[in-house]
Amino acid sequence: MSTETLLERINDHASRPDPYPLYAELREHGVARQNDGSYLVGTYHQIAALLHDPRISSDVRHRTAPDASAHAAGLPPSFIGVDDPEHDRLRRLTMRPFGPPHSPGRVDALHDDIEEIARELIDGFADRDRIDLVDDFAYPLPVTVICRLLGVPQEDMPSVRTWTDTIIASLDHSPGDDPEEKRRAGLEARMAMGGYLGELADRRREHPADDMISALVHGDDPEGRLSKPELMTTLTLLTIAGHETTVNLITNGMLTLLRHPEELARLRREPELMPSAVEELLRYEPPVQMLPQRTPLTDVEVGGVTVPKGAPLFLILASGNRDPLRFEDPDRFDPARRDNQHFGFGSGVHNCFGAPLARVETQVALATLLRRLDDPRLVEDPPPYRHSPILRGPRHLLIAKGEH
Template structure:
């Protein structure tokens, strides 16, 4: 029997607490929806599909009328590497990665540590003397936005306007209750056009006057893979900007939310800051920044003993459901910052493993460690907090806190 479970998950009313729906999803290896979408919520099944060559990220390979593939590509644009299969994926990702991190730039991410520390310290300093504030707008949002702007050579004063467009731009149709919603489609198109206009001009500025930033180096790269075309540069730059801050904002906010909901874990972290890395990993497992990923079957794929996903079918991998699969994680709904063997799925897997995982981890660890050290008796003023609109990029849109004081750095 076809299910409407995905529509319930995608509905805004489910955003504060989707976990019971995710548990229902895990009852079967695959939940077939009334629109033909195949939704997968088990850890083992998702892990296998993330690495299966018969699973594509290219929406153009979806069967007509499916949930995935309903969006349109703007004329003159080239799809970013996030929605490209090999060999195009490895070529484009490799051209970007050589200016960002290992193996060709092994110290690239670590070289940003001092900058991130300074940004976090400055943002927390601004809270001195205040007893109430929104942690998202004051710390969790500006830090990763300014870091990615630095990496891409974007003037800091442009950050807010660009970031305002990014949330609408990433509202993929496959994660809407109605993938053909004209209002959402219009907002996404407008936001994408705004980002495209800005980055087209920005690329031309850097082409004429390159800096020391990652995007300048990509524009002028004469390495073994050759230069990206202008459409490829445009979509890679937009992808890096959006992906470089959206998920990390959620990570910082969600980690602080979990710690404040679990005072025993907060106390452990306050007593032993070396546990910060574990707190970030447990947040990634329990409250991942990305809840769902879209895929397409390019061949018939058997999942479990009896279910076959037909060729051309839309697939939704519910990463967040897999991260709480009791078959993989003991006491999966328990927040434990010392959890061993925490092999969550939050950075995806296979060739599409998250490009910026190392940077996101570093930003999250620095921000949370300093917040826990400096906020005196922090407490939630609203729980659950308001959540962002997208169901796939789930995170608090605001996190209103009260504190007794803010310690000096």
């Protein structure tokens, strides 16, 4: 079959349970031009080089045919959608109240809260013989954490989920859908979420609290503060990215462990391996499968193929994570794997902002599940998957359980 249809086949929902044979096909060619003029890159070393190449832009406005749906009307792009120096300014202003060097203990201080939330969620389904890991645990845990961190009231979390689901659905490439309708709905959801978070920031200016929104609006960085439109866009990004990928990481992680009962038993015996196991899950079943918004600022040669200036460039991170030229026995799940420099959080200047929080959440979530659930069993394998080929994970994961 032609490699020019690889993206179409990857996007096909029928491929969602197991896209890895398609990624292996891509790696055989290294770089594959698609029928729509885009280019796919699937080998580890080529992806790594491009993620660190200043000629490769993250701003889709540099494309030959710019994507009008990339940014909500009236709002600036988020820091993941611009290049340096603007990316560096926005990211550093946002990082100041989140992590080192200015707020080094913020994520670590959440550890006990995350454990408490995980225990409360498990207590909530203690009397049930069957659970949906997504709806009952993997979604509510990180969304509760990010909303507490930012300062979003609990009663507003259902609205956050509705907006998030609509925005994520707008990224889907499902055949038969009306792309213009999805684009419109996604933009409306972004504007609604941005407006809500902007109003919340206004309230925090008048009545600050011990949360990240208050820290952002009252910051004293020498470079100033985020403008209100920048703040709306940044808070929307943090709210969505702060839980959406972690839902997939927790769900993919538990699914992988249930498919590998010997490794699940090992982690129960050796819980100190959990940090290493989470790194392996980020390699083996990454929640973000590809970066679709990269654009060459000039003609760039990749693996003997010239990718022209302005062409859409897809970096298939999950393919690089399974590259046998980089990882020994790459299709084997090994929770004690060493030398595991995966692309689970990307790489380069756009390396995932929330990686420290996602790591802690997933380590706590999986460790708590393994301690509290006796003999968990998959009800359906493969489970039903979400439509997005970018943010890949089960939409539901039904588990029959026993409990301590």
